[in-house]
Amino acid sequence: MSTIKPFGDTLDDGAVQLSFTLPITWDEAADEAARQLVTKMGFSDVAVVEGRPIAAGFSFFVVYARTPVAIDVSTVAAPAASRDALDMDGVDALIEKRIGRKLRVVGACIGTDAHTVGIDAILNMKGYKGDYGLERYHGFDVYNLGSQIAVEDLVRFAKQREVDAILASQVVTQKGSDVANFTALAELLEAENLRDGVLLIAGGPRVTNLLAAELGYDAGFGRGTLPSEVATFIARRIAERVPA
């Protein structure tokens, strides 16, 4: 069975739930407008189970419906950057055995982004969800530059310290600022002829490995990523480059 539909309570029923706001004052006609709108989206069996005013000129709806479309999952691929992560001792052992020196890692929230919660979770000694951050590893020298770092400053730092990996973090995504900043960093590294010498890694709640690949990054890590997953990726990738 490789072609599938959403599953409510029966195979291939195509059941989905939606909720949204319409910029109209609520009345019965607003419910009907919501129903017709969802029908126009291509859904069938549309049931507006909740429709009510939330403010003057705004109504909120909860809708159940069925979709006629299906997807062939055998055609879908989305390789994750974090597969079979090692633990801290495993990563340290890999670095010691295969690389034989400490890896230098620099991390920063680039552009105007001041939200360091993600990069701190990965780098700070304390880590995240009981998984220690890279500062705690024997195998890494970590530089956490913090918030609002211009990509020029990050690239200059990376060049001076000859780092092995750059971790760029973006939490704010409003109006595409994250993609613009990620792109600026990748392009500047290319322009400075530094791109091939470093692992370039993107992180943030809306980052996926696919998005990162599209932007020319080596990997992307999204919500819920553990430090050991990032550590494993860096160690394995650099170990691959070392002649056996």
Next chain:
Amino acid sequence: MQLRIDRGAVVRARRLAGAIVDPVAAFISRHSTVSVERAVARVCGVDGVDAGGIPLPNRLVDALPARENGVARALGAALAETGRTPQQVAEAVAAGEPLGDPALTPEAAIRAALAPHAERGLARIDANRAQRAALLARLPQDPPPLLYVIVASGNIYEDRTAAVAAAEAGAQIVAVIRSTAQSLLDYVPFGATTEGFGGTYATQENFRIMRAALDETSERLGRYVMLTNYASGLCMPEIATTAALERLDMLLNDSMYGILFRDINMQRTFVDQHFSRQLNARSGIVINTGEDNYLTTADAVEQAPAVLASQFINEAFAHQAGLPDAQIGLGDAYEIDPDLEDGFLFALAQAQLARQIFPDAPLKYMPPTKHMTGNIFKGHLIDAMFNLTSVMTHQTIHLCGMLTEAIHTPFVGDRALSLENARYIMTTARRLGDEIDIKPGGLIERRASAVLDGSVQLLERVAERGLMQAIEDGSFADVRRTRDGGRGLEGVFAKSAAYWNPVAEALAPGEAALR
């Protein structure tokens, strides 16, 4: 619901906090900053920008022949010599005219020329305060916890629509979150703005637009809707000034937030926070402190004593600036890991502890953010537990959690769901906290006691070394900041013997005489 707490430990913590801030106060009284001076210029009526978009308060202060004497002396002398208004003097400076040597003008003439302008600015601030009191009497708010929501579109006109919709859905306080980098700008942007990242620029015109919309909404709804912004970063005194002039009701205003979380120089922050808080005291603006930030960057269970210690320090700094307890909105947040067994009990312990230690402070309770995920259904449940904690422990300022916290800046529908959640929990469990007793010696009481003891120990360590050294050593939030590091140090200067600041004198007559 009362915890039995060690009153001796509370007294000790307050005494330690006093000992921590006193030496900093001595430093503050000897120094001023460019932002303090620009705030003085703004109170005296200087506003607007030059042809290049640079604010006139900046042009004026940057042109001072001797900034150690303060802007007032040079401005007063220019008024006395030319008969111009402060705005006209600033415009002339922006056009390239140099400021004269104030030593050539008699002291009495300088003071007499500037005094009416400073008085007019302060009178407008006083009138706003009186108007707020009258509005609150005529259009009373629903009882606390006061439901607080954020708007953050980047466009003040879109924010206005969202704010009015949120007020209609039950919001009692609306905050316009600032554009991400504004805290690092050493000027206050000018005019109505429609572009921003992660928020909307704080400008005096944006304040005015939002205040007017919320005033109209308040009249329509029959309850006063409060407006909040952020006096943090490099321009705390100027934001406090513009907020006072446009009748904002609350300001985020922490004594250490900028140092720890925005890498702003500590000397700059300490001087700026003091003057901004003196202004807030005068304007009746309730400050909101930023203890929630300790919890978003580190583990909530471990950092609980640091939150309480910071509350004591913020209280001591606020008292020093003349803020009464009723204007000190000390912060905390519900950031406990949802997987932790009895985590709710820990959150309840901390919230009730703060309530009993600071009985007259309008405590500000922040929602879960760190453990919110794309699972909006679970997120809505975590928010409900946060709402329950808040109503049980009588928090005052309740920042509504969004089920989509981890996903995007809130949709209009997200805010409505969030407000519905808070109103449901706070209605159905309104008096629960008054009806139950906490088990003596039980888990909640033991946790509260451990947090209090931990905060006393932390305050002892800080008091021993001094606050600036303690920050250098990383005592707060695991962040190290050096005395001369960070942004904005170049804007700090020692006052000369001739320094004169009529606004500071009016805000704290006793303090100016001491110096």
